[in-house]
Amino acid sequence: MPVRQPAALVHFRSVTMQVMTTLRVMTAPASDWAAPERAWTPEPSTGMSKVLQLVGVPVMALGWWALAFLPWKRAGLPSTSGGWLPTLPVLLGDLGVAFFGPLGASIVVVAVLRRWELALGSVLLGYVGSVAVTLAQGRAPMGNWSPAPFYVNASERTTMLVVCAITALVGVAIGAVAVGSLPRFGFLGLLTAAPVVALIAVLFVDPRADQRWLTRPVLVALLLMIAWRRWSGVLLWPAFFVLYWLLALAMTAVGNGAQILRHRGGGTSVGSVADSMLSVARSAWRVLLETSWNTFWPAAVIAGLAVAGLHMWRRARSVVHVD
Numbered sequence: 001m002p003v004r005q006p007a008a009l010v011h012f013r014s015v016t017m018q019v020m021t022t023l024r025v026m027t028a029p030a031s032d033w034a035a036p037e038r039a040w041t042p043e044p045s046t047g048m049s050k051v052l053q054l055v056g057v058p059v060m061a062l063g064w065w066a067l068a069f070l071p072w073k074r075a076g077l078p079s080t081s082g083g084w085l086p087t088l089p090v091l092l093g094d095l096g097v098a099f100f101g102p103l104g105a106s107i108v109v110v111a112v113l114r115r116w117e118l119a120l121g122s123v124l125l126g127y128v129g130s131v132a133v134t135l136a137q138g139r140a141p142m143g144n145w146s147p148a149p150f151y152v153n154a155s156e157r158t159t160m161l162v163v164c165a166i167t168a169l170v171g172v173a174i175g176a177v178a179v180g181s182l183p184r185f186g187f188l189g190l191l192t193a194a195p196v197v198a199l200i201a202v203l204f205v206d207p208r209a210d211q212r213w214l215t216r217p218v219l220v221a222l223l224l225m226i227a228w229r230r231w232s233g234v235l236l237w238p239a240f241f242v243l244y245w246l247l248a249l250a251m252t253a254v255g256n257g258a259q260i261l262r263h264r265g266g267g268t269s270v271g272s273v274a275d276s277m278l279s280v281a282r283s284a285w286r287v288l289l290e291t292s293w294n295t296f297w298p299a300a301v302i303a304g305l306a307v308a309g310l311h312m313w314r315r316a317r318s319v320v321h322v323d
Contacts, residue, residue, distance in 0.1 A: 099163060100195070102164050103170060105192075123168050182225040223299060249285055
């Protein structure tokens, strides 16, 4: 006579298997967001698709620049025509913008176009065009356009342009991996939250206002991506929160280092800036942990209710089909 295992042990094994299945889905080479088992297959190119690509690539190139740098431009420059010019940061004091802006913007471009080749073309077009405008503005006579970095050291400008290029390409690579599945994009798409929220704020609300009410809907969407296909993805939400907190900590540390570089004196060095960033990380992690939690938990509650409702609806449908 077979021995029945305790119900708690059976339930634990079932939950463990669901978590492992979710992890396998996240790392599987699936190419369709909502249903990886029904992978998208490329179709022959048509005249209309080529026209859409010719139009979409430059449009997304402009969108890439707007996501990455428009909030920085509008926050740091007066309301003049030059404030809308597609230029890039060339001062080391804007290191945080050059690092996190192109990274998140490139991921968004890949997610929209769904093909890394087109996304790479859009990012390269947006970058090259922005570099051309930036260098042309730097050579313009004093008094034309908006305040231009005429005083920037050539090596400093080159360093910033290289940083923008590297982070943009890294964002394309991360985006190509992220769009493989919904759960994967839920995690890696966290890098896009800051650029998206900043652009919405600068276009529709006061950029200086509290943006937590904008961040929470973005987090809700990302959390739903993680648990959309399998409710057991909810068990991965704590890891998402840790990543969210670490990202906030990294952005704060880099921002502090950028402030030191912006007001640097003769004794500033790479080592002193790095030590300052580490000092901020050691002293601010508790505050940022509390701030991140206050932003995360309302989003988690809303996403949890949505996942629970979706799970109940799926179960009800399955019961109807069985009957």
